[in-house]
Each structure stands twice: as C-alpha cells, then as structure tokens.
Amino acid sequence: MWDLLQGPLQRGVLAGRAALSIPTGMAVAASEPPLPPEVMGEALRSEVRRLFRGSLQLRQLSAGSCNGCESELQALFAPFHDLQRYGIDIVASPRHADGLLVTGPVSRQLEEAVRMTDEAVPRPRLVIAVGDCACDGGFCRDSFAVHRGVAEVLPVDVRIPGCPPRPPEILEALLMALGRLAVRAGVARA
C-alpha cells in the first residue's frame, strides 16, 4: 500500500489532484472550465456551510439515463474532484438526504419508483436535475416511453444541462444554484 501512496506524497499531491500538463502549442479540443475546480469547490464549501450547516447530503436517483451522467457524478465523488471535502456527500438512503440528484428523463417504467423514493426524502428537499435528459427529456424527449424530464414528475429546483455536463460544469451549476436558493430563502450573505 505504501507503494501506492509514495508517488502522490512525493509529488505533494494527495488524491491525484494534479491536472494533466499540456505542452504549449498543442491543440486542445476541450473547452476551458468556467473557473478552476478548486476555486469553485472552496466557494461551494462556504455556501454549504452557510446554508446547510456545513453538510449537504444528496441521494442519487437514476431515472432512465444512459449512465453517462451517473459516471460524471461518480467522478465528482472520486479522487481529483472529491466533493466530500467541501461538505457534500452521496448517501445511500433517501431518508438521510437533503435532496435528490436525478439523472435521466424518468422512464415511465420507473415512474412509480421515482415517486416513492422522493416521498421518502424528508421535507424540505432539493431536487436537482442533472443532464439534458433530466432537464427536458433530452435526445429521447419524443419517445412515448419516457417523460420529458424530471419536472413532469417532481418539482425541480435546479437544472444542470449538458450531455453529460462535465464535472466542473456540475460544480459551477451547483454553486450558482445554492447562491440563488440563499436569496430565495432570505439567508444573508456572511
């Protein structure tokens, strides 16, 4: 196990937070993240502290997605992004959650299970739709077998578009949404 930790310790980077180094002049197809993830993370930490006493617990609900959005959420809670360090975590039971992170358009076969999961979340709760499918049905919105997004089934507070949204984009959206929620809830800025 020591072997594994040695490299990161020597490089001074735990949890593999080092970004890829890209040689100058090399063509890059990726778009720039809105802000460095660490900066957004720190801002998120203070929002979470202010609004949720430092701990925001979310339950992920997969509702007919292609797994792409789930994969990005997994990436957010894994090394590099590691959202737990800002006070946000994924919980196993809806009863322990402050809100839901819903992916997928809500396939009709899953609708009842989605409603039952939501009912198990204590109120008030946040409903966050992650990905184009969850926002409005996305690429399959015209299929009879799905809803046109989570809002047809649950009251959605936050929409995060993208197919799938990249982890930094999810971070940015969460940050903006929490700010807006604070205004709505009348929480004064610290």
Next chain:
Amino acid sequence: MTLESGELFPVDRALRGLRERFGEAVLDADRVSLREQVVVVPSARLAEVVEAVTREWGGTLLTLFGIDERAQAGRYRIHVMCSLAPQDAVLTFVAGVPEHAPRYPSVAARVPAALWLERELADMLGVTPDGHPDPRPLVAHAGWPAATHPLRRDFSPPADWQWAPRFATPQVEGEGVFEIPVGPIHAGIIEPGHFRFASMGESVLQLDVRLGWTWRGLEKSAEGASLSRGLELAERVCGMCALHHALAYCGAIEELAGVQVPPRARAIRVLLAELERLVNHLGDMAGILNDVAWVVGWAECMRLKERLQQANDVLFGHRFLRGTCVPGGVTREVDDTQQLWLRSVLADVRADVVTVQRLALAEPSVVDRLAGAGVLSREVAEDLGATGTAARASGRTLDLRRDHPYALYRELDFAIPTRSAGDVRARFELRGDEIHESLNLIDQLVHRLPGGPLVQHLGELPAGRWGCGLVESARGALTHWLHLAPDGRIADWRVRSASHALWPALAQSVPGNIVPDFPLINKSFNLCYGCCDK
C-alpha cells in the same frame, strides 16, 4: 484464417451440412455482403438449424430479432445471426412467421443463448416462441395492456397504459427459505434493476434479474428517423460505451453502403476504441476493489480513469468520446504532438496499473474475497452465449476485434488473454491484462498513423438494404443491425449489447455464493442496464 488442403471454409461447411441434413428446409441461400450469408428457412425448422450450426458447425449466436413485414408480406420476419469465427463470416437465418398465426418453435428451447432475445421478441412484436423455457415478459412490466407490442409498425401507446411495475417472480419454497427483494432503486450512483434472491441462511439459492426500468423505446424512436438522428440515438444508448455504439452503428451503415473507411480514420477509430476500453476497465477494477473495501485501490483506479477521461476531452472534445465517429470516418484529427502527448499520459497509466494490480493481489483481504467468488463455468458461459471479458475469464477465446476485424485491427498486433477459473479474481486479473493489450495497441499507432482523409463520402445509399456493425465493446460483442427504408430513412434498427448477452450468465454465477458477495460479483461483470433495456 488458413485452411488445410481439402478443408472447407466454416461457412461452406455449415452450408453443406445444412443442405445435407435439412435439404428441403433450406429455402434459399444468398450472400448479401462480403461477410453475411443469408439462409432462408421455414420458421418451424429455425430452432433445429440454429442448434445444428451452433453445436456442430462452430457457430456462435450473435443476436436474434424480428421485424414487422405485415404490410408488405403479411408476416413477421425473424433474423438469427451466427458468427462463424475464425472465418470473418456471419451466417444469418431468416424465417417468416405468418401474421395470422404469430408463433414458431422456440430457438431458446434448444439454444439457451437465445433466452432473453426471444423473451424480448415476444414483448416487442407479439410473436410467441412456443416451448420457451421461461416465457415471462422481459421488458414489458405488468400493467402493459394485452397486445401492447411497441415494435409493431401500427403500434400507438394505448390510452389505458398502466406503468405500475408489479410482476411475478419464480417462487422458491421450503422451510428456512427467504426471499430478498433488491431494487429497482439502488444505494449509490448506479442504474436501476430489480434482483430477487431466494436464500437459505447466507447462501443464495436462486437469483432472478428483472430489468426494463430504463427502457426508453429507442429502437421505436429510430423508425423513420434520419441517419444522423440515428447516430444521436446510438451514441446515447449507453454512456460508458458511447463510442462503441457509434462504431457499430457506423459499421452497419458502411456495410450496407459498401463504403471503405479511409485508413487514417480506421487508425483513429482504434485509438478511440481502446481509450474507451481503458476507461471502462479502470472503472470496473475500481468498482471491484471498492466492494472489497480496499479503498486505496479504488481511489487509484478512479484517479487513472479520471485522467484518461480528461485526456479524451483534451484530444477529442468529449469525455465519453461522443461526436467523434460518423458514418464513413471520424471527425477529429490527432496530430503528431497530440499523439506523443497521449503516449506520455498512457506511459504513466501503464506503470500505475501495474503497481495497483500487484499490490491488490498481494493483499490477503482482497484476494480472499476475489478468489472463488461468482464462478461462471466454461460450459455455462458457452451455453448462455457469454461474451467479452466475462467469457474470456471463463476460458473462451472470443474477441470480435480478431474474429470479425473492423477499423484497423487486422493490421495490428494484439493478444487475447484468457483465464480459466471464471471467478471474480479471473475477471479482475484479466482486465489488467487487457489494459496492457490496449496500451500496446495505442503504442503501435503513435507516430505511425497512416496519412489521408478522415471521412469517406457515403454517396447514394441503396434503399431497402440492411447492414450490420459488429464490434467488441469493453464488455463484449455489440451488434447494431440497420435496415433502410425506400426513402433512405431508418426502417428498423436493432441493438444487442454485451450486457444483454451477459445478464443471464451473471444470474447463473451467483447461486451458491453468500448474499453479501452479490455486489462484488455484480461489479466483476459490471453490466449495463441502459444498453440492455434500450
């Protein structure tokens, strides 16, 4: 492949065998593409001929599906596709089932690999395979009104459609037998599926897997769609295998159009495909290590996966490689600087994978859990038509990159590692080996990409024709079958993913294990729900 003198090519041997044994049942035989040989048989004999080809003449069932031809011919048409590897040949049996009596003797009754395929066929088209060993619906949950068959052309969603997900499960009775229902909603960031365990004490007696929760009706959505809309659907059947779905879809179009993809595009397709395989295998290894609570290994594998996805984004503009593969070629150039950079990123990955795997397998708490858990025997793997890493970990040397080469695989050098134990450890170790083969493949290409254009124009497409794309996704064989309508739009599109083939095999590898090992066994297959349900 090479032949001894006097030996026949597998497809010729099979055809001769069919004519000798089934004589009058071979109604017609025709080669429809360089690879595909079609044999028309009466539906009453379909099961027998498929059994003979798969048991005696070296065929492997790839897929079985049906289309609605009632308007044109008063029948449903069933296709059964078999691979005749090592020859790059596909033998397709086509059988008509009359509209007024939509039933035929079940193929699955003789060839268990067709179990789920025929259950789906019955749901989607309302064609009954008589004598099917498990005729329960697959996608249709209870609450679907009678005669709701979405892939019939005249289908429209019934107004009284109830979507309540109640269904019957096979009952196991006896003193001390418990039923444990799990899902469809799972703890964690995972897709939905329902598992029903019958257990005695800690041991699982039987596992029933009920999916269909993420069914989005995608094959129906494709009816009448343009080819570009079809690509959008194909890439979104599955997020983790988005690139391979695009590759298979494009492969189908290229086959029906008779188009050769330019060499440079074929090489870049190999780069893309192997990157996707690496991301998947690293994620799967992470999942296995997480489920045995060796969190440091999980973290290391997830870190490597994240690096690769960031590299995907840097080079191709998408972390899941969507939008890179189009009919006729690819959309993204990879220049020399980028290739060298990719090689340096991958060199680190190689070293780190070696370390994490060595350490994991030296950790008694890891090995104790992996070894002997979730054994899939070679016989069961063969019978149920298991594919991909799971089949290779049970001793089967199957790989479409070699059996039906696409992209540039014919010109590249790679091994097909296997294991024989068929347990979680074998599947874990094999992923490590396959990661090295993927890295070797990419190394062979860096700085040696052939020159030339990235896309071949498709030209006028032959209306009414069909084509099939076969690719080896990270989980195994993936088939896209595409049928063009006279107006050049999509008439029918049928997808069969590796997960669809592997779920029944997974269900067989669980009984005899303890309930708490199920998540681990499940992770060692790491099957997809979305691309199985569609």
